[in-house]
Amino acid sequence: MLKTSIGLIALVTVVQPAVAAQPHLMGDFIQGGLVQGRTDPDTKISLDGRVVTVTPNGRFVFGFGRDAPATAILHSVTPSGRHRMLKLKIKKRGYRIQRINGLPKKMVTPSAAALLRISAEGRAIRAARAIFTPAPHFAGGFIWPAKGRISGVYGSQRILNGKPRRPHLGIDIAAPTGTPVVAAAPGEVTLANTDMYFTGGTVIINHGHGLSTVYSHLSAISTELGEMVKQGAKIGKVGSTGRSTGPHLDWRINWFQERLDPMLLVDPMPN
Numbered sequence: 001m002l003k004t005s006i007g008l009i010a011l012v013t014v015v016q017p018a019v020a021a022q023p024h025l026m027g028d029f030i031q032g033g034l035v036q037g038r039t040d041p042d043t044k045i046s047l048d049g050r051v052v053t054v055t056p057n058g059r060f061v062f063g064f065g066r067d068a069p070a071t072a073i074l075h076s077v078t079p080s081g082r083h084r085m086l087k088l089k090i091k092k093r094g095y096r097i098q099r100i101n102g103l104p105k106k107m108v109t110p111s112a113a114a115l116l117r118i119s120a121e122g123r124a125i126r127a128a129r130a131i132f133t134p135a136p137h138f139a140g141g142f143i144w145p146a147k148g149r150i151s152g153v154y155g156s157q158r159i160l161n162g163k164p165r166r167p168h169l170g171i172d173i174a175a176p177t178g179t180p181v182v183a184a185a186p187g188e189v190t191l192a193n194t195d196m197y198f199t200g201g202t203v204i205i206n207h208g209h210g211l212s213t214v215y216s217h218l219s220a221i222s223t224e225l226g227e228m229v230k231q232g233a234k235i236g237k238v239g240s241t242g243r244s245t246g247p248h249l250d251w252r253i254n255w256f257q258e259r260l261d262p263m264l265l266v267d268p269m270p271n
Contacts, residue, residue, distance in 0.1 A: 022084060023060075023076050030091040032154055032261030034063045034211075034253070044077045053209065055134045061209045063255030064090050066155050066167060095155040098168065100245060107198070107243040108160045114197060121196050128190040128204040129212050129254045137186040138207040142265045143231060145184045145215060146238055146249045148175030150269065154261040169259035170214065170252030177219050177247040179238040183229045184213050184251070184266075192225050194218075199250065200241020205229065209255075213262075216250040217241050 023045065027035030037060045039045065045052040047062050054060045064072070074086040110118060152172030158165050183205055190212065191204035201218030219239025223229060240247045253260045 022086070023074070025074075025086075028261075028264045029064075029088060030264070031064055031066055031068045031093045032259070033090075033264055034061065034255065034260050036061050039076060040078055042079045046075045048072050049075075053132060053134075055136070055209075059136055059209075061138075061211060061255065063258045063260045065258040065260075066095075066169060093155060095157060095167065096153060097159065098152060098156040099159040099162075101161055102245055103161050103243060105161070108163055108165070110197070118197050121193075121198075124191060124193075125202075125204070125214075126257065128206070129257055130210075131190055131206050131212070132210050132256075133188070133206060133208050135208045138209065138211050140185065140231065142184040142213075142253070142262070143182075144173075144266055144269055145213070145235075145251050146173050146175055146179055146181050147270065148173040148179065148238070148248070150174075151248055152250075154259075154263060170216075170250050171262050173238075173249045173251060175238045175247060175249065177237070177239055179247075179249075180234050181215055181218060181236045181238060181249055183231055183233045183235050184253075184262075186231050187212075187229065189223050189225055189227045189229060189235070192221050192223055194221055194241075196242060198243045200244065201236060201239055202242075203235050205235075212254050214250075214252040214254070216252075217244045217248060219247075 023037050023039040025035050025037045039058045041058045045054050052060050052062050068090050072088045076084050151174040156168045158168050185207045187205040187207040190206045194201045196202045199216035201221050203215045206212050217239050218236040220237040223235040238247050238249050253262045
């Protein structure tokens with residue numbers, strides 16, 4: 001994990017005569033990385049003009065997507081009107097090309113009717129990812145939701161049945177059907193659907209501050225919408241539902257609509 005202190009990667013620019021205390025940042029300053037921050041209470045924070053919510057105790061988080069640009073500007077304003085701007089340097093990554101063959105044609109080139117279903121399901125997923133709650137359920141870190149072989153990695157460009165498709169934005173954990181899947185961190189279940197077109201059995205858990213985890217291709221779901229789950233609580237079983245060529249868990253982490261790399265947030269897979 002590439003945990004870096006802000007002092008190593010930021011250029012500070014004073015934009016008003018009075019200088020505010022610099023927010024303390026720790027995390028992965030890389031495409032797909034998550035950063036956690038602390039600042040004075042009631043300070044306003046924005047990232048490239050996008051408001052980042054700060055809780056009453058001064059905690060905030062943000063993340064960088066797969067194709068984040070080389071720099072980002074973090075702007076903070078204290079209640080007294082003092083400003084500070086940090087120019088964050090974001091490390092660029094190279095991504096693999098993954099070729100997957102043997103998928104049913106309808107899973108690569110869906111029908112018009114299927115596209116309507118996919119669009120509706122996409123709206124439900126985006127709505128679940130858009131939820132903000134102030135409780136920092138993620139603060140204790142993340143654990144692996146299942147044990148198995150890593151068969152797909154974050155960011156890889158996918159070629160499905162010879163056709164280029166969207167990059168893979170999670171990691172795949174190959175394991176036998178029925179292998180337990182647990183919550184990677186505490187939080188509230190904001191989506192539990194046993195039959196989504198591409199992702200099959202799918203669960204989304206909200207961990208606070210716009211962070212959520214997604215668990216897909218499940219053969220069974222053992223949680224429900226609105227349930228508060230503890231880290232390590234069983235939420236389902238590995239399967240091969242939806243667009244899949246074999247039993248595995250597709251595990252993803254999001255900061256709102258930005259897709260992050262789960263492998264940056266966990267220790268090596270246990271034996």
